[in-house]
Amino acid sequence: MTAGDGDPMTPRDAGPTTEEAPMTEVGAAPLRRTLPRIPDRFAAFGAVLLVLVVLAAIMAPWLAPYPVDEPKPLEALLPPSGAHWFGTDQVGRDVLTRILYGGRTSLFIAVAVLGMSALVGVSLGVVAGYAGGWIRDVIMRVTDVFLAFPALLLSLALAVVLQPSVNTVVLAIAVTWWPWYTRLAASVAASIATRSYVDAARCLGVPAPLIVLRHVLPNSLTPVLVQLSLDGGGVILTSAALSYLGLGAQEPTAEWGLMVQQGQTLFTTNWWVVTFPGLAILVTAFAFNVLGEGLRNALDPRRAVK
Secondary structure, three states: OOHHHOOOOOHHHHOOOOOOHHHOHHHHHHHHHHOOOOOOHHHHHHHHHHHHHHHHHHOHHHHOOOOOOOOOHHHOOOOOOOOOOOOEOOOOOEHHHHHHHHHHHHHHHHHHHHHHHHHHHHHHHHHHHHHOHHHHHHHHHHHHHHHOOOHHHHHHHHHHHOOOOHHHHHHHHHHHHHHHHHHHHHHHHHHHOOOHHHHHHHHOOOOHHHHHHHHHHHHHHHHHHHHHHHHHHHHHHHHHHHHHOOOOOOOOOOOHHHHHHHHHHHOOOOOHHHHHHHHHHHHHHHHHHHHHHHHHHHHOHHHHOO
């Protein structure tokens, strides 16, 4: 009989063979779920870019072509050339050298602010989320008081009161940054505190501090890590703004915001003095934001099952 006569053994009715089955849509779906997810190329680009910025800052003493604080009045405001790739500033200092060392200052501020904010914020948030009751109410009301003020305005107020310096910038920004981590950690910890394995630990008589350290805190860190990577760019921009206003790093410290402030009046005549530090701020903030978005997408369980 021919294939058109309805013979059950014809190839058309027999269905796909063993070799063909994985190629069907039904067979391919489970296979796709077992394969590792391809990382976001855009996020990978951000991570590579951030690594390059960090390495350039760490290796500044070896990469910098000139001393960072050696003025040469006779070489002031030289345009970009083979001798000075990014030109020189008002007192003859190499702009590329200042940017490399300025990366150290800006990244130090970002790491210090995020570290202090996460330490204080996550600790208070986990306690508030797990304990609940009046403890949560007290912690969250204090957090709301800080969140009621615009972060940049509060940082400016603190920086004005204190003596301008890098440490002042770190303290002024950290005081306004920790409440966001408290609110985030409290929300996640409150959800984890109702899980069955936490209830089982309570029934077994495990002390509350040990439950928090072993179960609640580790499971609350994933969204915090994503938020840290997203906030890196914001801290860089805020510290640059404070230095630009004269409330942060002071001469002769190399800092990107301070370099922009010093070169703002020369933009129309000596554009390189302000342009390259501004690009350094832009590139670093962009790398932090792209990396944070990539981490959020990669660690989102709702996207992982798609």
